[in-house]
Amino acid sequence: MNTHECIIIGSGPAGYTAAIYAARYGRKPLLFSGLLQGGQLTQTTDVDNYPGFPNGIQGEDLVQNMLAQALLFGTEVKHQMIVSVDTTDRPFKLTASDDAVYYAESVIIATGATAKYLGVTNEQKYLGMGVSACATCDGYFYRNKEVIVVGGGDTALEEAIFLANLASKVHLLVRKDHFRASAIIQDHLKGYSNVEIHYNTELEEVLGNDQFVEAAVVRDNVNNTISIMPIDGIFIAIGHTPNTEVFQSILEVDDIGYIKTIPGSTYTNVPGIFACGDVQDTKYRQAITAAGSGCMAAIDTERFLNNRAIKNGFYCVEVDSNGITVNQ
Known part of the structure; x- marks a missing residue:
């Protein structure tokens, strides 16, 4: 069975940061980049508000640097989409767009959100150019x-x-x-x-x-x-659409479709599945906050994997009354 300790769905600052941290933990994460490799940041030209780049950096260059760092530490990347997730049993069953099946002890969702556009003439032509x-x-x-x-x-x-x-x-x-x-x-x-x-x-x-x-x-x-x-x-400024179609039948989402996470964490309502970045962020939607929540997701995932136990054939973790993992 093609089983991985950690599968990350989605690229961009959240997904790549999660991959960097998970890889440094020795989990050898498998990351599915999706159709838009690198996320919305690849559609941005000059980025001058990301810490560490006083002269600015191109959005595409920034995510490519993140990808290179994730690969350096042992992340495996597949340029496919995940089209279905089955949480009926554990490990979770994930099916990719090429029909390949993967199994995961934990899943980090970093599929982001897509800005809504009007569809008027030349709107996409001048994206990033005004x-x-x-x-x-x-x-x-x-x-x-x-x-x-x-x-x-x-x-x-x-x-x-x-x-x-x-x-x-x-x-x-x-x-x-x-x-x-x-x-x-x-x-x-x-x-x-x-x-x-x-x-x-x-x-x-x-x-x-x-x-x-x-x-x-x-x-x-x-x-x-x-x-x-x-x-x-x-x-x-007409809103964003979270990329959560695959997950809405298995995870709690809000009225718009953003994945709900326990405040102060990246935990979803399903133990072992975590969400980070714009897919669960309705307020900030910045590259730096996405990267920060990707770090949080990797740490939450590591604690989940460290605290898992076999009970009645299912993986579980000890949680308190708020659903937060304890005994970390």
């Missing part, structure tokens, strides 16, 4: 520049407020005639004079040169009129 889905990640590059934020929920208003402290002007495009955001954040937004709200307005097309965004085509959906807005950057 189009972004993360103001916290990329806002620094738009100091004293004019930007657009698209969306009407909490995320969009939070992005607009963040950018208002950097950009000279923020245009907030809201598809409806009202916000969906909570009242408290709407009140907070009123304190920023450099934020202009455009209700009943939608982004239709992104315009630019061979290197960067130069303007946006926007539509007034009441009068059905089109205008061109010169702009330096466009931030799409």
Whole structure:
């Protein structure tokens, strides 16, 4: 039987960091990278807020460095997806996209989340070249520049407020005639004079040169009129979709689909399965926090493996009333 002590599903900062730690523990982890090897960070150009790189680093280079480090310590990587997980028995049964079957004493889920985009013309063409889905990640590059934020929920208003402290002007495009955001954040937004709200307005097309965004085509959906807005950057803030389709039938998830973990840990409701990174993070969604939770997942996994015992044919661990492993 093709059994591994630790299988990691997903790459990127969370998955690769978990692999580095698990490999250094001597667990010889097997990592399935998925279709987007390296995760969302590979779609980011300049990363200048990751500690240790004072001159910045390309997103692709950063995850490649992480991968090299994981391989150095003995991680095995397969460029496949896991399409099903069976927790009926232990070890867990995992089936890959090539129909190969693997068994795991423990599983770390680091499949991340996918930013939602509008699908308008040239949106993907200029991704990382003026189009972004993360103001916290990329806002620094738009100091004293004019930007657009698209969306009407909490995320969009939070992005607009963040950018208002950097950009000279923020245009907030809201598809409806009202916000969906909570009242408290709407009140907070009123304190920023450099934020202009455009209700009943939608982004239709992104315009630019061979290197960067130069303007946006926007539509007034009441009068059905089109205008061109010169702009330096466009931030799409309509939410994220966690990549949890495979796990929703076996793990507890929230209303959106993010995996629920016990606060202060990476434990899921199934002993031996851990979740880290954006797949369980609805708040921070940063490369550095993903890497940190990947470290946590590897440590939690190591403690689980060290404390397992055979009882009635099943692997189990001693836990307290909150479900946290004890006697570590």
